[in-house]
Amino acid sequence: MAVQDRRVRRTRRALHDALIELVLERGYERVTVQDILDRADVGRSTFYAHFRDKEALLLTSFDDMREQLRSGIDAAPDRPAALLFEHAYEHQRVYRALANRQGGALVIRHLHKLLTEVLRTQSTDGDLPADVVAEFHASGIIGLLGWWIEHDFRHDPEWLVSVYRRLAAPTMTR
Numbered sequence: 001m002a003v004q005d006r007r008v009r010r011t012r013r014a015l016h017d018a019l020i021e022l023v024l025e026r027g028y029e030r031v032t033v034q035d036i037l038d039r040a041d042v043g044r045s046t047f048y049a050h051f052r053d054k055e056a057l058l059l060t061s062f063d064d065m066r067e068q069l070r071s072g073i074d075a076a077p078d079r080p081a082a083l084l085f086e087h088a089y090e091h092q093r094v095y096r097a098l099a100n101r102q103g104g105a106l107v108i109r110h111l112h113k114l115l116t117e118v119l120r121t122q123s124t125d126g127d128l129p130a131d132v133v134a135e136f137h138a139s140g141i142i143g144l145l146g147w148w149i150e151h152d153f154r155h156d157p158e159w160l161v162s163v164y165r166r167l168a169a170p171t172m173t174r
Contacts, residue, residue: 012050012060014040019057024097028058028106059110061094080118081141081164084111085157088145092153099149108146112138140168 018039022031033054037047051057088095098107119134141164148160 008050011040011042011046015042015047015050015057016061018042019054020094020097024093028098028104055106058098058106062107062110062114080115081137081144082157082161084115084141084145085148085160085164088148089153089157095145095149099146108142111145112142115141137168140164 015036018036019031022035022039026035031054033044033047036042036054036057037044051060098104115138116131116134119137120130144160144164148154
C-alpha cells in the first residue's frame with residue numbers, strides 16, 4: 001500500500017510541476033492537458049484517474065493552504081493573512097506564474113472563497129454579520145497579495161502582515 005501511495009504522490013507531483021512550468025512558459029490559458037501529459041510523461045488515463053481537468057489540477061495546489069488556514073484560525077485574528085502571505089512568499093514562482101496570467105482570475109476566486117469560508121468562522125463583536133466581515137477581510141488580504149506580487153515581493157511577509165493589521169484593525173474583534 002505504501003508503494004502505491006508513493007507512486008500516486010510522485011505522479012501528482014510530476015503533473016503539478018509540469019503545469020507550473022508550462023504556465024510560466026506560455027500562460028495558463030494556452031496550456032492544454034496534452035501539454036501537461038507530454039511534459040510530465042504521464043498517460044491520459046493516469047491524468048484523468050487523478051484529476052477531471054487542468055483546473056482541478058491547479059486548484060489541488062491550494063488544498064494544503066486550506067488546511068493551514070483552518071488549523072491556524074484560532075491562533076490570532078490575522079493568522080489567515082499571515083499564512084497566505086507566508087505561503088506566497090515561499091512559493092513566489094508559483095504565485096507569479098498564476099497571478100499574472102489568465103489563470104490568475106481562477107486562482108484569485110479560489111483563494112477568495114477559501115479565505116471567506118475560513119474567516120466566516122471567526123466571531124465578531126455582534127454588530128456586523130460574520131459573512132460581511134469575512135468578505136471585507138478576504139478582499140483586503142487578496143488585494144494586498146495582488147499588490148505584493150505586482151511589486152515582486154518587495155517586502156517580507158511580516159511587513160505585509162503588519163500593514164494588513166494596521167489597515168484592518170478596527171474590524172478585528174474576537
